[in-house]
Amino acid sequence: MPSSFAASSGCPPPIPGARWSAADAPVRPLLLWVRTGTAHVRIDGGPMLHLRAGEGAWIPADGRAERAITTEPGTVAFPLCPHAGVGARGLSELTRFDVPSGWQDWLIQLFNLQVTPFSGRGYSPEAIEELLRRPGSRPPTPAVAGREASPEGFASPAMPRARGARAVAEELMRDPGLALTVERWASRVLCSARTLRRDFLADTGLTFERWRLLCRLGAAVEFLAAGYDVDQVAALVGFASRNGLTRAFKGQFGLTPHEFGRGLFAGPGAGGLTQRAAAARQTDDLIRMMRDTDTPTAPETLPAASTPSHTNDIHVLSWMYRGSGYLDIGGRRYERERGVATWIPADMEHVTGLRENSVSLPLGNASTADLHLTGPLQVRFPPTWDDYLMFCSISARSGLRPDDHDPRHILDLFADQLAAQRALSVPMPTDPRARAVAMECLRRIGEPGGTQDGDVRDTDVRDADVRAEIHRAFRDETGMTLGRWRYAARMRIARDLLAGGAPPSAVARRIGYAHLPTFSAAFSRFHGLSPREYQEREVANSR
Structure with a gap:
């Protein structure tokens, strides 16, 4: 773990090496893009493929083959899982390709869309209705007398509430073409097939098989509206043949996929595509790039x-890598600017948005037991942290992670950065030498012995006269001795960590106290409340 307040110095921890450790056999192709550093890929003991920055590899899906993917220290490599139906249009063997620089932010955003609720539902009733109602389109004619193909018929199925069933549902919404049995799905979410079936039926009123069918048919509507032909749509949404899709589509909507497609004027370049349909079009461009037939032009803009x-x-921690976004929660809008990381509290209804040409990434999660939040908490990371935070996101949301990956590590990173940022509100000396001493104190507060009264002897200052001038600068410019200033900074940091929900024992360790009672006594002297009382008051005031 990095030393406390490393973030404030603009020096992120080193990026360790990682390896692919997917819990299940490969069921869909993998696209690995190396942003920086070096990665190595091998399939079933075959020749090793070495990838440098700016290169990618297409790794085909084969349930019988073992994937060996490793990265060297300092590497940021994004594992992207294209739609299952892409496998039929992709390559049948491990293939290296170059990624033009114009595509790189789009690939980062594609990773975000694959692992967050931005694509969690894939489509919504509102999006489908918009497709059917936009200028130039007309409702298709029902093929069966007495049955209407109304927009309401295209609503996505309800999402189950049980954790395992919801995880399966979200994955299927992202990629309905995944061909796993209910037993395989159950093993992925660590439950029994019986429990999974029961939870789907109890929460949605639908059997697992019926729910998956409706999910696939809703996705088929999107791809048909995007201009894909029936054979392509069948492959994209998981049907073995166009006949299977046709039977299911007509049984649900009263018209064939072909009849539905004729009623829409949505070609490959048409506007109004849903997010998933637009992503599928761009994935087609990536396949063309990998086949080296031509280099498609990168998207001019990243859509909102x-x-x-x-x-x-x-609790979910989300970071703005590029552009800007917003969080609407509790009747209030929180702006999310470049570099800002935001804890989104659990159990609070919210909407997260990205503006055009903006990219965000999830950095990790925290349970309500590990972090107490009553509202969003934000902190800004400097650009020097970009690569490390991308690595954190990949480790948190994919199978590519260090062997000793600790999901709680992101809690410490955020807390340290927040404390360092807010500690700067403690009066800082303006004298350059005194300010350097102050920053060094902030960086070292969490180290063993860090609770001792500050002294210039902890620095490289050897001249007694210079030390005396530094002490004088602290008294004149902050109104406090160096020792008192250090104590005030530590107590301010402790206050903010407690307000952010950190338990007092963790706060004590974070700011260098070996024993909780010693910390509690110091905090009570400074603030007039014990750490526990202060935290309870903050919770009460936030309600």
Whole structure:
């Protein structure tokens, strides 16, 4: 773990090496893009493929083959899982390709869309209705007398509430073409097939198989509206043949996929495509790039995106890598600027949005037991942290992570950065030498012995006269001795960590106290309340 307040110095921790450790056999192709550093890929003991920055590899899906993917220290490599149906249009063997620089931010955003609720539902009733109602389109004619193909018929199925069933549902919404049995799905979410079936039926009123069918048919509507032909749509949404799709589509909507497609004027370049359909079009361009037939032009703009209104049962930390976004929660809008990381509290309904040409990434999660939040908490990371934070996101949301990956590590990173940022509100000396001493004190507060009264002897200052001048600068410019200033900074940091929900024992360790009672006594002397009383008051005031 990095030393406390490393973030404030602009020096992120070193990026360790990582390896692919997917819990299940490969069921879909993998696209690995190396942003920086070096990665190595091998399939079933075959020749090793070495990838440098700016290169990618297409790794085909084969349930019988073992994937060996490793990265060297300092590497940021994004594992992207294209839609299952892409496998039929992709390559049948491990293939290296170059990624033009114009595509790189789009690939980062694609990773975000694959692992967050921005694509969690994939489509919504509102999006489908918009497709059917936009200028130039007309409702298709029902093929069966007495049955209407109304927009309401295209609504996505309700999402289950049980954690395992919801995880399966969200994955299928992202990629309905995944061909896993209910037993395989159950093993992925660590439950039994019986429990998974029961939870789907109890929460949605639909059997697992019926729910998956409706999910696939809703996705088929999107791809048909995007201009894909029936054979392509069948492959994209998981049907073995066009006949299977046709039977299911007509049984649900009263018309064939071909009849539905004729009623729409949505070609490959048409506007109004849903997010998933647009992503499928761009994935087609990536396949063309990998086949080396030509180099497609990178998207000129990254479209705006937003999540549906939803709640999480855990706290989620989201970071703005590029552009800007917003969080609407509790009747208030929180702006999210470049570099800002935001804890989104659990159990609070919210909408997260990205403006055009903006990219965000999830950095990790925290349980309500590990972090107490009553509202969003934000902190800004400097650009020097970009690569490390991308690495954190990949480790948190994919199978590519260090062997000793600790999901709680992001809690410490955020807390340290927040404390360092807010500690700067403690009066800082303006004298350059005194200010350097102050910053060094902030960086070292969490180290063993860091609770001792500050002294210039902890620095490289050897001249007694210079030390005396530094002490004088602290008294004149902050109104405090160096020792008192250090104590005030530590107590301010402690206050903010407690307000952010950190338990007093963790705060004590974070700011260098070996024993909780010693910390509690120091905090009470400074603030007039014990750490526990202060935290309870903050919770009460936030309600």
